[in-house]
Amino acid sequence: MVTIMEEQNPYExxxxxxxxxxxxxxxxxxxxxxxGVAQRKIRYWEEKGIIHSLKGxxxxxxxxxxLNIKKIILIQELLEEGFTLDAAARKIGERMKKLHTVFTQLADQSKEE
Amino acid sequence: MVTIMEEQNPYExxxxxxxxxxxxxxxxxxxxxxxGVAQRKIRYWEEKGIIHSLKGxxxxxxxxxxLNIKKIILIQELLEEGFTLDAAARKIGERMKKLHTVFTQLADQSKEE
DNA sequence: CGTCATTTGTAATATTTTTACAAAATAGGC
DNA sequence: GCCTATTTTGTAAAAATATTACAAATGACG
Known part of the structure; x- marks a missing residue:
């Protein structure tokens, strides 16, 4: 349970x-x-289809x-834990979906105000 | 007073x-x-000391x-309202200070977790 | 050791940014 | 309208960054 004074709620x-x-x-x-991930490495991950850029x-x-920046950070963390690249990408899938939902929702919400 | 169930608080x-x-x-x-502000314009505002970049x-x-991106957006809005550049910069000063405080606080806080 | 996955190097080319000039466009006072 | 200061925009040449397409090095594991 988290209790916050309205006037002091910084999230708003x-x-x-x-x-x-x-x-x-x-x-x-x-x-x-x-x-902190090398450019060359990011390009390689993109070649493999794990990261996506907007080039079009x-x-x-x-x-x-x-979200892709976030993904790069998460994958980097999993690699340091010992996962392979593919395994890391798989493991992150679910989490990225959730992030995507929450993020899009918040962004749209904030746009309306 | 606002009370939020931890599980449902998206801000967390x-x-x-x-x-x-x-x-x-x-x-x-x-x-x-x-x-949406032209590069050339951003450079001019920087020349005038209103915006600051990290070149060093x-x-x-x-x-x-x-915070500087935020500032550019705010100034743009004030210009559209009819303020001069200097007036816009002055008017924004107080707001930027507050933003700076809240932002730095939140960023540091989130880093610790 | 062999093999596959992953990372890193690099040269040539393409794109982006900077600087330093200058010229428009805009606004306000008189 | 004219003058002046502010603000925006243009541009060419040089500097910095990014891309591509090669290849080589490194690491993990049977």
Whole structure:
């Protein structure tokens, strides 16, 4: 059970940011900096179909959205635990679905306000 | 007073993301896409000292953090309302300070978990 | 050792960003 | 309207970053 004073609830102030987070599509250099995973490695994971970038659009360089950045971080963690790449990707599947649902919901919700 | 069942509180699931949000430092192209403000315009605002990028570090290109992206969006909104650039920057000062406090607090908090 | 998965290296090419100039467009005072 | 300061936009050349397509190195495991 969590109890929060309404006036002091910081989440409300921040809800709107999920819309911004949803729009944050960033290049591979930034993703490498943010996640600590080498660019070359990210490209390899993408070749294997585990990560997906948005190349089709206006840009001809790779762009990653929030959920793919998140995925890169999660996979990195599982690799450090000893999983293979494929196993890590499989293990993450369920969790990514949940994240996707919660995230999309929050982002849309915050957009309306 | 607000009381939330722990299992149903979506904010808790997402709290950790503020640490990620804090690390999201992105290039000018992405910022232009995200905010809808032209690159050239962002550079001008930076020349005037209203926006700040992180150039001193490892990168020699402009990188913007979350709060500066936020600032760009807010200023854009005020300009559309008819404020001058300087007036918009002044008006936003107080709000940015609050955002900075809440944001830093949340990000640090989420990092500890 | 052999094999497959994974990571890393790199040269040539393409894309993006920066800088430093300058010129438009816009707004407000007189 | 004209003047002036602010703000936006354009652009060419140089610098920085990213892509592709090769290949080699490393690691895990039977």
């Amino acid at each position: 102030n921040i809800l709107q940011d999920f819309d911004l987070l949803k729009r944050l599509i960033v290049g591979i250099g930034e993703v490498a900096d943010i996640t 659009g206006e840009s001809s360089t790779r762009r990653y959205d929030y | 699931n997402i709290l950790q993301d503020f640490d990620l949000l804090k690390r999201l430092i992105v290039g000018i192209g992405e910022v232009a896409d995200i905010t 570090g490892e990168s020699s290109t402009r990188r913007y953090d979350y």
